Amino acid sequence: MKIVIMGCGRVGAQLAGLLDTDGHKVTVLDIDAHSFRRLSPSFGGTALLGDGTDEEMLKKAGIAEADAFVAVTQGDNRNVMAAQIAKHVFNVPKVVCRIYDPLRKDVYEALGLEAISPTTVFAQLLRDKLLAM
Amino acid sequence: MYIIIVGGGSVGYHLCKALLKEGHEVLVLDKDAAKCENFEDELGSVCVRGDGCEVATLAEAGVSRAEVFIAATDEDEDNLVACQVAKHKFGVPRAIARVNNPENENIFKKLGVDCPISVTNLILEHIEEKIPTHPLVHLLSMGEEKMEIVEVKILEGAKSVGKSVNELALPSDSILALLIRNGQKPQVPTADTILQINDRIIALTTTDSEEALQAKLASN
Amino acid sequence: MRLDRILVAANGKDADEEAVKLACDLAKKSKAKVCVVYVIEVKRSLPLDAVIESEIRKAEEVLSRAEDIAADKDYEVETDLIQAREVGPAIVDEARERSVDLILMGVTYKKRFGAFSLGRVIPYVLEEAPCRVLLCREPIS
Numbered sequence: 001m002k003i004v005i006m007g008c009g010r011v012g013a014q015l016a017g018l019l020d021t022d023g024h025k026v027t028v029l030d031i032d033a034h035s036f037r038r039l040s041p042s043f044g045g046t047a048l049l050g051d052g053t054d055e056e057m058l059k060k061a062g063i064a065e066a067d068a069f070v071a072v073t074q075g076d077n078r079n080v081m082a083a084q085i086a087k088h089v090f091n092v093p094k095v096v097c098r099i100y101d102p103l104r105k106d107v108y109e110a111l112g113l114e115a116i117s118p119t120t121v122f123a124q125l126l127r128d129k130l131l132a133m
Numbered sequence: 134m135y136i137i138i139v140g141g142g143s144v145g146y147h148l149c150k151a152l153l154k155e156g157h158e159v160l161v162l163d164k165d166a167a168k169c170e171n172f173e174d175e176l177g178s179v180c181v182r183g184d185g186c187e188v189a190t191l192a193e194a195g196v197s198r199a200e201v202f203i204a205a206t207d208e209d210e211d212n213l214v215a216c217q218v219a220k221h222k223f224g225v226p227r228a229i230a231r232v233n234n235p236e237n238e239n240i241f242k243k244l245g246v247d248c249p250i251s252v253t254n255l256i257l258e259h260i261e262e263k264i265p266t267h268p269l270v271h272l273l274s275m276g277e278e279k280m281e282i283v284e285v286k287i288l289e290g291a292k293s294v295g296k297s298v299n300e301l302a303l304p305s306d307s308i309l310a311l312l313i314r315n316g317q318k319p320q321v322p323t324a325d326t327i328l329q330i331n332d333r334i335i336a337l338t339t340t341d342s343e344e345a346l347q348a349k350l351a352s353n
Numbered sequence: 354m355r356l357d358r359i360l361v362a363a364n365g366k367d368a369d370e371e372a373v374k375l376a377c378d379l380a381k382k383s384k385a386k387v388c389v390v391y392v393i394e395v396k397r398s399l400p401l402d403a404v405i406e407s408e409i410r411k412a413e414e415v416l417s418r419a420e421d422i423a424a425d426k427d428y429e430v431e432t433d434l435i436q437a438r439e440v441g442p443a444i445v446d447e448a449r450e451r452s453v454d455l456i457l458m459g460v461t462y463k464k465r466f467g468a469f470s471l472g473r474v475i476p477y478v479l480e481e482a483p484c485r486v487l488l489c490r491e492p493i494s
Contacts, residue, residue, distance in 0.1 A: 077210040088240070101187060
């Protein structure tokens with residue numbers, strides 16, 4: 001699979017590493033070059049300095065041939081905007097984004113975007129852990 | 134009308150002031166407490182501190198009864214999300230967004246923002262109008278219907294010169310509404326009207342057919 | 354101090370009683386006019402002139418009680434019900450419009466998250482009122 005990841009934070013970098021090890025073609029985008037330090041030295045994919053909400057930048061990252069796009073920057077709104085561009089402008093088959101705010105995530109899910117809210121997921125995990133003790 | 138503006142910067146401030154003067158009920162949302170206080174001092178209780186992209190904040194602001202929602206922050210992604218939440222979650226009839234990066238205007242329209250406004254593009258269009266060699270100028274975009282009112286100048290060398298409207302075989306979803314010719318009263322062009330150099334045509338066209346219309350009328 | 358017009362901002366709490374009584378005492382000397390107002394804060398999800406039955410009933414009770422307290426002191430007070438987005442600004446606006454010389458407010462001794470708090474309205478009125486402001490804080494029971 002050809003995957004474009006927007007955001008090389010902890011999650012983005014980990015995801016990039018996992019997919020790269022699995023043998024996929026990964027391109028990671030970030031607006032800060034310093035973020036790329038999180039990628040392992042053996043990372044075989046491409047790291048590109050740029051803004052994933054910019055269509056030109058996405059094209060450079062290979063969005064036109066991408067099978068999947070993941071938006072995991074720190075900004076909910078940037079993630080949502082980039083995901084929608086990937087889906088509606090470039091018709092990327094699989095698009096997933098992180099939206100911290102649970103209520104906003106509901107709005108976007110209703111709009112057909114696949115979104116994960118770490119807030120909800122983690123709160124539930126913690127609850128399960130506490131109840132299991 | 135009840136109008137909500139997200140973003141208490143200079144655009145938000147002046148919009149608010151102008152709308153209040155016209156007698157509307159206005160609420161401005163801004164994340165910064167200091168900005169809210171400025172509003173309070175000058176215009177009264179019209180600014181509430183909050184993130185205009187959050188569902189809870191918008192619910193408290195009474196977005197459901199707002200007739201117009203304006204997103205005027207510095208960040209395109211915030212303006213996009215605020216408008217989308219207002220429209221899809223709260224059913225606001227008209228959502229207007231400030232678009233800072235002109236390239237985003239199309240995606241905003243595509244994603245449901247009724248009226249994306251790019252100042253850069255507006256200024257460019259005004260400059261275009263002043264350039265005599267630029268044949269097609271946008272006068273008005275009618276976003277909901279995806280139509281444009283344009284003005285086309287028939288310049289020397291255009292292949293439409295000397296041809297009748299009928300002969301030009303214009304796109305079916307374009308209408309030539311008015312012909313302005315030097316020394317004559319503006320008239321509605323008919324199928325037999327022959328185009329001359331320096332004619333100005335006001336036409337109505339769908340966004341999709343705009344290029345084709347320009348090609349038929351204005352190209353060499 | 355010469356007092357011709359006094360505004361009492363009632364909020365339905367027990368401290369209103371002291372405020373109304375004090376207003377009457379102060380007014381007697383110069384036969385000042387006393388007006389007791391109650392502000393209904395209308396949420397933004399409703400239009401400003403929305404009719405909220407429960408709030409209006411509560412307001413009328415509060416104002417009626419104020420009239421009774423004044424009557425006990427042998428003084429007549431005017432009452433008024435205001436609907437606004439925020440209480441503080443509404444009180445200050447009212448004070449300006451009526452050109453009052455004094456605003457009187459009762460302070461309930463309350464703690465918020467474990468710390469003593471004056472709330473939002475009192476600090477606003479203290480800062481923005483054009484005229485004198487007197488607060489009477491009830492004793493700690």
